[in-house]
Amino acid sequence: MSNVYQLQTEEQVYDTASLWVARLDRELSQQETAQLRAWLSESTRHREIFLEMAALWDRMDRLSVLSELFDPPTNEVQPSHSKGRTVWAAAASILALALAFNLLAPMLPNTQESTASQKQVNSETSNTLYETGIGVHSSVNLPDGTKLLLNTDTKVAVTYSDQERLLVLHKGELHVEVAHDKQRPLRVDTGSRIVEAVGTAFNVLLRDKKNFDVIVTDGRVRVKPSAKPDSLRGDPSKLVLEPVRELTKGQKLSVRDSRTAQVETIDNSAIKDKLSWRDGNLVFRGETLREALQELSRYTPTEFEVMDAAILDMRIAGLYKAGDVEGLLNALHENFKINHHKTESNIIELSLQGDGKASDSNDG
Numbered sequence: 001m002s003n004v005y006q007l008q009t010e011e012q013v014y015d016t017a018s019l020w021v022a023r024l025d026r027e028l029s030q031q032e033t034a035q036l037r038a039w040l041s042e043s044t045r046h047r048e049i050f051l052e053m054a055a056l057w058d059r060m061d062r063l064s065v066l067s068e069l070f071d072p073p074t075n076e077v078q079p080s081h082s083k084g085r086t087v088w089a090a091a092a093s094i095l096a097l098a099l100a101f102n103l104l105a106p107m108l109p110n111t112q113e114s115t116a117s118q119k120q121v122n123s124e125t126s127n128t129l130y131e132t133g134i135g136v137h138s139s140v141n142l143p144d145g146t147k148l149l150l151n152t153d154t155k156v157a158v159t160y161s162d163q164e165r166l167l168v169l170h171k172g173e174l175h176v177e178v179a180h181d182k183q184r185p186l187r188v189d190t191g192s193r194i195v196e197a198v199g200t201a202f203n204v205l206l207r208d209k210k211n212f213d214v215i216v217t218d219g220r221v222r223v224k225p226s227a228k229p230d231s232l233r234g235d236p237s238k239l240v241l242e243p244v245r246e247l248t249k250g251q252k253l254s255v256r257d258s259r260t261a262q263v264e265t266i267d268n269s270a271i272k273d274k275l276s277w278r279d280g281n282l283v284f285r286g287e288t289l290r291e292a293l294q295e296l297s298r299y300t301p302t303e304f305e306v307m308d309a310a311i312l313d314m315r316i317a318g319l320y321k322a323g324d325v326e327g328l329l330n331a332l333h334e335n336f337k338i339n340h341h342k343t344e345s346n347i348i349e350l351s352l353q354g355d356g357k358a359s360d361s362n363d364g
Helices: 010-026 030-042 044-055 060-067 086-100 116-125 268-274 289-297 309-313 325-336
Strands: 127-131 138-141 147-150 155-160 165-177 186-189 193-197 201-208 211-218 220-225 245-248 251-256 260-265 281-288 303-306 315-321 338-342 347-352
Touching (some): 010 030, 030 044, 127 147, 147 155, 211 245, 245 251, 245 260, 289 303, 289 315, 289 325
Antiparallel strands (some): 127 155, 147 165, 220 245
């Protein structure tokens, strides 16, 4: 099962089907055809509702052109909740034929943009929440061809409209490979900043509401302050207009406390280490134990308590499987003589060997 949950109600499925039917009127690209076929294959209900909306479309004459080119399909498509409407059955046969011969894109005439009501449907259809659990990472292919990789404990709301493709990152981390679309820029809202893609791939880590990092892996992005009213509270005379920052491949922006923003250039090996989570790994190159435990805690519900403050600044290196608590604990014991002990409340205590808990170093 997928660990990404597309929280679509029945109404949203109808909206999505309406959007695809509307798109048929202006000719689908090859990419859109593949996306439509994928969406239809996800669920029998998707196919049923798509055929229902096609039957109610006021441009059935466009689809009827397809029926004249080939013999009717051998297996007639009938929605399970059919009400016996002949026009619906006709639409089912025509659309099944079109899909079978991959003719949805090349055979439909090119017409003007959707009407105002269809645009409104467009702006409401792709309103979907994607979420991963702790220790899980998953990929999502969006309707326009954009690809999202979601890291552990991530929640992102995706809304597509005629004006923009908006990703609201509520928590966690995601990597975005952006499909080119000049008419609809893709933006990631972190709460305090907006990250706008300029034909690119980039990574966003939201540490909390005031702290986040952006790494550009290809192309360029622009980062600008959010226009939300909450960011404008206080004495207007003390507000400082923050410049729009443009980042290029290999650059990292770190925002702390929603105020300070630092840009640095990092090499390919450092980028690979930072994004090693995409392969299910964690790479440490001299981070302190404090930083390593903070990172590991993102991938497991296990809690850690350091009994000796002196070991927090010890620096560690190595590659570990994300969420592999035992692997890291064993490495700490073998290389740094740091013992671990699991309490009755399932908290792992870390301490230096010789503090009286040496006999517990292999607990848990």
